[in-house]
Amino acid sequence: MSLSADLCLRMYRDMWRIRVFEEEASRQTGLGTVQGALHMYCGEEAVAVGVCANLRPDDYLLGTHRSHGHCLAKGAEMDRMMAELFGKAEGSCGGKGGSMHIADLSLNILGANGIVAGGIGPATGTGLATKIRGTDQVSVCFFGDGASARGTFHEGLLFGSLWKLPVIYVCENNQYQQWVARKNVAVVDSVADMAASYAMPGVSVDGQDVTAVYAAAGEAVERARSGGGPTLIEARTYRFHGHSLGDRQEYRSEAEVEHWRQNRDPIKLLAAYMRERQWLGDREDAEIQSAVNAEVEASVAYAHGCTDPSPEAVTADVLDTAWRVTQ
Template identity: 50%
Template sequence: MNTTNGVGRNDLSRAQLNDALCKMYQIRLFEERAEALYMQGKIHGTMHLSIGQEAAAVGACLALRADDYILSTHRGHGHCIAKGADLNLMMAEFFGKEVGYCRGRGGSMHIADVDGGNLGANGVVGGGLPIAPGVGLGIQMQKRDQVCVCFFGDGAANEGAFHESLNLSAIWKLPVIYVCENNQYGMSMPFEKAFAIEKISTRAVSYGMPGITVDGNDLSQVYQATTDAVARARSGQGPSLIECVTYRWRGHSKSDRQKYRTREEVKEWQARDPITLLRAKLVQVGLFSEMELDVITQEAQQTIDNAAAFAESATEPDPASILDGVYV
């Protein structure tokens, strides 16, 4: 392994690391703010928070170009931010406002940034999986060199769609990277009870594609695995499966009383906070000072404050426009 800066292989620049840490903070702080606004009744519906999983979303998207695609999940705020979303438009969507990414029609669970290559969070577990080969095929048939990262969770890996999707991408050598965020629970169902295997990545063998399990809380591991898979996909060699082992700190959704796990378990994982881990590494290798990292944090905080203010003051959709967008 060709290591120069101690954070990973030499293709992660200081600027990229700065951006990665900033995005991880933005995800954390965006979700904390969204949660608070929900508690205040300013955001309605429900939401699925990815706090604790930031390294997986950011590490995977860091390996992508702006014109690459992602398919996201119901726990998709992190993916959206990691792919480069405008936080103002994203928060406005959470408020259901007209200027929001989805004109207030989608909300948290369907957040999408089509122009930015985010083909949407998905309310159906595994719902994006069958779409992924199609995105890959669209790229391949139009002779473009983009790729598509398809995010899904451990729960989705047991949907039939997983099988159909990975198989088709493999036989047609489609430029798809399957990124499984194994956060240990499908709602309340623990990984150990839902799988008779230790690693989801071993399923890749069944489809004739490479599979790898990485520490999903380690940005550089996720980034490097995704970079390898992206290179493979872009050069026409087909799909890969990456399992990012991580943990969701919050409950499944806002209705979760978390009776299926212990406080001790949550604390153990919180001790391996992906943001803290990255910060420590950046300081340890001397790329950033603590003071510089604090500035990144403050800047991230500022973008969230701005987004919340922007969203709250934005206008509501015109009720007369309710049918807009059902058909072209």
């Protein structure tokens, strides 16, 4: 699959949007305007962006506790996401979800998920819905390498393969399961190898290389959309920050983190790829970054202008209380 300059520029901008959004959210946490836990996606941007560049607005996406990147890459409004982190009524979820539950049903972003592997079963179910209705949407489920230990990972992949559902299972193997290195608790190196047990294609890609992720996801999306069933993709990546903000990270060395930041930053790698091809010069690069900075600053200004949820909101949205059964 050949990549155009336009597509690369779009993906480059999208990775920057995620990076700057998160760094700003982290700064706002320091200021106390954003509360609760932030699970930073920095370092993994190529996965969300490379996968979502293959998706249509009506395709389904289910995420993890680390889903700011997934939501932004699928097209969620940055303003409303920042407002959600601020806990505001105008936020994506009216201030009821926060960082771990951002959703935009209008874009079939069915939600980030606070339970490890929690989205895998539901993602499989969206694929079943698509199959029953005979439409051609695909479903993408992102999850970390920790999720591959959970029974729901295995049950979801089994169902997906059994019914040849249009689901792309994307494992973001960032090598750490909270504070434990994957190598300490896993018995196979590549999560992609686990696809063999479920008779589905499994591919492992360099998750820092957005062009590789884009190509692998493109093949999987094409297979799913044309009725060829699910794929398990392992994107090997790295978390630049700890599990969540405030993690002292005593389980890994500063040198290791620095190596990835310096040599394996997906944004730097794509910039180099584009500069080699004369697709990106200093001026365009500065323009992109300045536009992204402005967008993120605007999202903070928007969030500051939003209102706190009303006290009455606390009891709304438990059930659809307006609904009445009719004959």
